Amino acid sequence: MSKITTGRFLAYLVLVILGFTVGYSSRNTKINAPAQKEKIVSQKLPECFLGRCPEYFSMDVDGDDLSESLVIIPTAMTQGAGKLWVIDEGKVVFESDERMGIGVKQSPEEVEAGNGFTLLYAEGINSNDLTEVKYVYKDGQFKPEEN
DSSP states (O other): OOHHHHHHHHHHHHHHHHHHHHHHHTTTSTTTSOOOOOOOOOOOOOOOBTTBOOEEEEEOOBSSSSOEEEEEEEOOSSTTOEEEEEEETTEEEEEOOOBEEEEEEOOHHHHHHTBOEEEEEESSTTOOOEEEEEEEEETTEEEEOOO
16 A cells, blocks of 8 residues: 555544544433423313313403413312313413302403403302402402402
8 A cells, every 4th residue: 555545544544433432422411312301290181070071261361462261170060160270371370269150251341451350150059140250460460359
């Protein structure tokens, strides 16, 4: 072999060995480590319960001009018992107590303002009289409106 061919051969050999060395030494670095998944706090998803299924509503209730999801979640088979969740950006930001005959609505004023909702529920067994509690979004929380 001539000196030029031997020199090229040695240069290629050094580059190949250097490449294997760098590749082998970097295989345990964080760059090649599998990405660690975000820890997701599991929360029981709403699902049908004894023949009653969740009811979903879309309303802007916090004044950000984006609709939030409101979900009536059944908790018992009788008396229409359940609770209300307000979900904003994938997080439950409001959860009501369990109530009989639970429902939710927005008055025209609440729709126009894009702030608040009215929670409806029965206080007595087999009652058709519904109690209405208006909630407004204030200081990052939903609070019952003071009359």
